[in-house]
Amino acid sequence: MTTITETVSVPTATNIVDEINKKAEALTLSIDVTKRVQGGIPLDLSSKLPAATKARFDRHGLDYSRGYPERPTNGTIPLYHHEAHAVRDYEIPYIARGKDADPEFKALFAKATEVKHLTKYIGTELVGVQLNDLNEKELDELALLIAQRVVVFFRDQDLSPKKQVEIAEFFGIPEIHPIASHPTGEEYRSLRVIWSELFKSGTGKVETFRRNKVDTAVWHSDHPHEFQPAGITHLHIDSNPEIGGDTLWSSGYAAFDKLSPAFQKFLEGKYAYQTSLHAYVDKDDPLGGLKKVERKQPIVRTHPVTGWKSLYVNRGATTRIEGLEPEESKIILDYLYDVYEKSLDIQVRFRWTSGTSALWDNRVSQHSNVHDLVDEQGDAGNRHGTRSVSLAEVPFFDPKSLSQREAQGLDPKRED
């Protein structure tokens, strides 16, 4: 009888761990930069431009023959979080337009055939005024009107893209976005293309009524994460379908005025963290997920022109209140969002028509878009516009400032 013996090595836990460690040491981590956002004109959508947009561009000499729209050049688009955070991470001089303007708006209103206040607390339409024709004195009065009424509308405009850039430069520091698409041409870097066809091509999926859930339907304020966040913001919709795509705005002055004096006092002087819409790779923690740019801002801020206090938090960008436990922060923020979003008496809903401009103050408002431009077939309605953002002051809270209702004598002896 023959006995066969065989030596079998049984892996021990230590062997396995050593093996894994050896493999892990040999691993190299690389980021596929070909997947990063491509600059220039990676996709020419000019053939899909609506007729009204083409007519506007042709009238005002915007050349889209190279393709449309355009992104910043490749070398300038941030890939890493620290690069995105470094964009405008310092104070830039800002002039508070409207501070010394005529409170009766005589020059501006002389050009209007009608001044229509759309609701009691927010929203005014100036009829008969062409933004293209306004001089600096009239724009200064407009800055004051926007600061007071939060959002001002102009229909039937023939607005040149160049004039839109100039108006943005007058109202503040024109925001040049590091990634977003702008109309073709370096001179239009401060305009952002707001276009249903572009959004459709970006998501790569067919939106339908049931599946359409987009970021901008969440109530938000634009660019609150900036060192100097957005002030006056100007969306010109040059082509809108017959129906759909309304926008709602809500007043931050009035949202603050709805709180009890004790709660107002609790919030004054506190800060909340605000985040960007876009997210970036953290070079020191590339597997930790994309990170947004974040800065803390005062929850109650004083408007430098009206001197009124406003509530500066929003569901789209605010993450937490500094100094509070996460649970406490969440309960308070959810309540503040509700005040802004559910108080219909401090809101205006606006129905766009082709050739309409809306100028609003992101320091003292939130807005939300109605995404009803899609149906079950995924038709996006081909809505197109250009938006400029004028960045404003470094946000501040002045303990001596008044609320709007206090300043207007509407709550003379409030003790509740």
Ligand SMILES: [Fe+2]
């Ligand atoms: Fe927005």
